[in-house]
């Protein structure tokens with residue numbers, strides 16, 4: 001804007017300047033024209049808050065579709081590997097702590113409920129309960145990660161972290177053993193690679209989700225969502241539910257092979 | 264308005280030729296570019312990055328071609344040759360061909376074609392450029408540190424177990440640049456859905472928008488699969504996990520399936536936007552409505568969908584089930600239908616049109632001819648028996664260069680010339696434009712047509728030596744490549760020259776339809792003085808005055 005003013009002053013007398021400004025102001029800075037009529041959260045390239053919300057929520061849906069394919073690649077690898085080494089996968093799956101995994105599933109599903117309630121509260125402008133549900137969702141997310149870390153620690157103690165430390169030395173191997181001990185150990189290790197990659201990526205998504213909810217909580221405390229503007233909460237909710245759904249697939253695929261009778 | 268003050272006062276409306284204030288001069292300084300969220304400035308940032316990468320990739324190709332002038336490996340060593348063609352492939356595919364048309368031309372014109380002030384997520388758009396640059400830096404660093412010799416396909420177990428080059432860093436660069444195209448694709452889809460001007464219904468959209476939409480869908484669904492594949496490749500290479508390497512319990516075909524699940528559709532990521540550009544050019548320079556608009560629009564979507572079901576045709580010789588091969592072969596043939604629909608419709612558009620022969624049109628016609636050859640030879644390759652004969656020969660190399668260079672690069676050049684007046688407000692010099700378009704066309708054919716023959720005669724790809732019988736055709740190819748190189752350098756010079764010295768273009772130098780031509784050149788930051796209201800279908804040349812109301 002400053003460059004333009006200089007330009008005007010250099011070439012035009014005051015009256016002309018005003019006329020040009022009057023014509024030119026509309027295309028260059030429409031927000032100056034209608035900022036009074038619009039919500040402060042409305043970005044200037046959108047015409048209305050509805051359009052902006054529609055764009056943002058569609059953007060999240062598309063992002064999640066993309067995420068689905070990202071995890072889809074992993075699920076493909078899982079399928080191929082499990083198809084090739086069913087015994088090793090069933091054996092390895094039996095070494096996860098089922099009750100911790102189940103507890104975590106319950107925790108995460110509950111957090112989906114509180115997230116949905118937070119979205120509901122934001123739509124009905126109940127700001128106190130919005131903040132409450134956001135806090136609850138964050139706490140449940142942290143509890144999930146805590147339990148996950150505990151499981152990782154137990155795996156570490158049993159030398160089940162893949163890599164140079166990996167060993168099945170203290171474990172009772174199935175009898176008869178498909179292939180040699182060396183191959184079997186390698187295939188069990190492959191299972192744990194997939195297990196850690198999948199749950200690790202899932203945990204990474206949880207951490208990002210908790211961060212996003214934290215930011216929303218701070219903004220909510222600052223009174224950002226007071227005037228019927230709740231798209232960010234809704235969109236964060238979409239993401240949160242997606243991460244939960246991924247877990248709903250991970251849980252049976254990783255924990256329940258042994259118990260499903262596949263072995 | 265400046266009638267009293269300047270010597271150009273004789274001109275009736277100087278503002279109509281070049282607006283006093285536009286997106287280029289609204290702010291100055293390096294920060295105003297590096298922190299811009301204006302889609303037009305971001306497009307310019309992409310031009311710089313993509314041009315740079317194009318010439319780096321071109322330099323690698325030049326050395327490859329010079330080496331192949333003689334049957335003996337006398338210029339570079341075997342290992343260096345492997346690194347050169349790998350560098351050429353990776354840079355051209357991931358850093359030029361995939362982003363070129365969407366990120367440069369799409370970024371610039373798509374919001375304007377929709378009558379929007381910007382893309383839906385301007386900051387995400389800027390972020391995608393930074394991600395592109397970060398990916399580029401990783402890849403260039405890997406090249407400078409000694410390069411990578413796996414070919415752009417990264418086949419395991421060579422890439423995960425045997426290669427002693429910088430696989431991880433390069434793979435990381437590709438992982439990163441992938442997210443850049445995901446963000447661009449996401450931005451395009453959301454913008455097309457939610458930001459269309461009043462009256463701009465789906466079937467009033469220019470065909471470039473349709474093809475950008477189809478492209479974005481492929482990017483969004485394909486690229487994440489490449490990302491996870493690259494991650495798993497890195498895991499296998501670093502920790503020796505048996506995912507892909509059969510020696511440690513992995514499945515090598517799994518890598519190829521995952522890789523081609525992305526990389527075949529990636530062909531359409533490159534060529535669909537090119538088809539969109541050509542639709543615009545053919546309509547504008549035959550001054551006629553595009554023949555079979557709906558067919559072309561739906562053909563883009565059909566190509567996007569079918570494109571996800573044919574990846575196995577890259578694996579006919581890899582030992583997949585013959586029944587799978589049959590199905591993949593059949594669906595590969597089917598892709599020819601929507602592609603042919605487009606070619607026939609462009610040709611029918613020319614019929615009884617008032618065709619003019621400006622540079623962009625020369626590129627468009629070049630595209631149609633070369634893409635047809637590339638597409639038809641693709642049918643040879645979709646046929647199982649022929650594919651067994653020519654797999655991994657120069658026939659493949661020639662085929663995909665006819666699609667990638669003859670298709671995508673031609674369309675990119677055509678589109679760049681077509682929208683150059685809009686982007687810069689300046690006309691490029693027409694004579695030089697035509698000169699280099701013709702140079703490129705002949706150089707291209709001389710480079711790559713002999714390679715069809717070489718491949719058919721059995722010359723394998725990716726070797727730096729060959730038997731003496733192949734020399735004549737190789738010399739022809741190298742001679743063509745030299746002409747091609749000149750053809751690419753000349754536009755670089757005259758386009759830069761035009762920025763300072765060429766004459767002003769005016770808002771609509773081609774008399775074209777489309778909202779992007781209804782605003783000054785260069786456009787103001789917000790694109791339009793008032794949100795346009797669309798009342799006509801696209802390419803309505805007879806009722807041009809009624810195209811936009813308000």
Ligand SMILES: [Cu+2]
Nearest residue numbers: 527574576577
């Ligand atoms: Cu293919």
